[in-house]
Amino acid sequence: MEQSYVLGIDIGGQTAKCGIVNARGEVLAQTILVSNKHDNAADFVEALASTLKKLIDDADLEGQVRGIGVGAPNGNYYTGEIQFAPNLAWAHECNVPFVNMLSEAMGGMPVALTNDANAAAMGEMTYGAAKGLKDFIMITLGTGVGSGIVIDGKVLYGHDGFAGELGHTCAVRGGRRCGCGKLGCLEAYCSAIGVARTAVEWLEQHPEESSLLRLRENVTSKDVYEAAKAGDKVAKDIFDYTGAILGRSFADFVAFSAPEAIVLFGGLARAKEFLLEPIQKSMNENMLPIWKDKVRILFSSLSESDAAILGASALAWNI
């Protein structure tokens, strides 16, 4: 029987999203498994395998699934391990040989693993905004800032499988403390949490400016976005500031791999209307003349609910 389907799994701190995907990039069926209720990896993998088998059964596709692609924080493509993932209760203190465990629980089905941002890059290249591009950088602007670097059509893994940690390059020398422990990381400024931190600082530093954001007890990046849409000047200034930091970091990334485009994905990328212009301005100010106005900024074209599953599933076609 022809094996024309793959499974895509996106493992996050709260949930694992699972779906069956066909070669046209359509998610035919999907389900969600809670991922923070297991205190050891074996239990989680067992629950995951049951969920996947049921998903395949319900879709009547037994024998037609060729492999499983998994995106997970700190997922290592080379070793097949999830390595010390801080957000996963069953993996935060150890190396979990996830590929072997899941493949065994699924009767030997081939499994490939990578981190969530690389999976997003694969998805964008296979089905989304980066279709046809061979050299691009995917930046995921979510709770954190992740990245997947594609060079000549292949995800860059580097010597150890951990290439593409651009969220932890330095954006502001000696700046804010990042969750990773370092100072001034891009993630500390341009993630959802980073934007919320900027909002708090900004409101404190500009007591003379009125803003809708002052009505909020705990400002989130979503609040900033909604205030900007309502015309709030402070909220727009916050996006200008965030875009300027992204743009100058992007300029340095371009000097590294000379990509055709940078593709943005994630909750914060929804604020395209407020981010695009300051990003482009700041990139151009910080790039060598050979690249000015030449590197495109694209926004993910995948529907957000499918994107994570599609990204992971894209990995499974080439196992």
Add this chain to the structure above:
Amino acid sequence: MEQSYVLGIDIGGQTAKCGIVNARGEVLAQTILVSNKHDNAADFVEALASTLKKLIDDADLEGQVRGIGVGAPNGNYYTGEIQFAPNLAWAHECNVPFVNMLSEAMGGMPVALTNDANAAAMGEMTYGAAKGLKDFIMITLGTGVGSGIVIDGKVLYGHDGFAGELGHTCAVRGGRRCGCGKLGCLEAYCSAIGVARTAVEWLEQHPEESSLLRLRENVTSKDVYEAAKAGDKVAKDIFDYTGAILGRSFADFVAFSAPEAIVLFGGLARAKEFLLEPIQKSMNENMLPIWKDKVRILFSSLSESDAAILGASALAWNI
């Protein structure tokens, strides 16, 4: 007849170094052509071809040379052009189709071109300190700061052939004006010229400190090196500062491509005894825990007089 030899040519602002190289990486014969006396590219290429033919004739190797590798500022591997090279009188205002011109002048001999830092990376990988490495970053610390990035055994050229301009990533936000026009580039701090600028600033800012460098009219990076060797504290402080800047930039480069090693080459790399420790300290302070103490800093092992020719020649084996 077996074609067991290649030509390597390193074109700089003052001279073009040309040599015949065998497969063991030995430079069998070499010569130097002045490169700044021609005001158009056709004249230079004609002079270069005559020089190369004589070199081959004198070595009695006619028919045994399989190709020519050329390293030149702004040399583009993809297009075969030298593009607006500021230091080359015959190329600073235009695109020169160098590969085609030289190949034609040499009776159709295959020619490959890349920029000087990529050529250095090829040389190091083929004959030098990076032999056997598949993922490393070459940093050339000369008049400027160049870089050649090797990923999975191949030089990274990027979408347009210009990848690897790490000397023009930002080291100090809003810092010194670089020759390229931008502010705070790594090159403005960590090239030979950058170190000399640091020395001038340092002597001005610390009038209370005595230093051998105060005896010099125009301090060069070589003066700083010699003073440091003589035990001069200010000179050592200057290398500490330079190493710290290199180290934190290297930390960000590691987050991009996760290399096994960073290889240093060029005049300033001779100051290994003063640079290595501050570089490693600063890298470790600025990297994610997964990379601490894992990325090696290597120094070029090629003899300086041969290195440029060897680097360029390495390109010719795979034309």
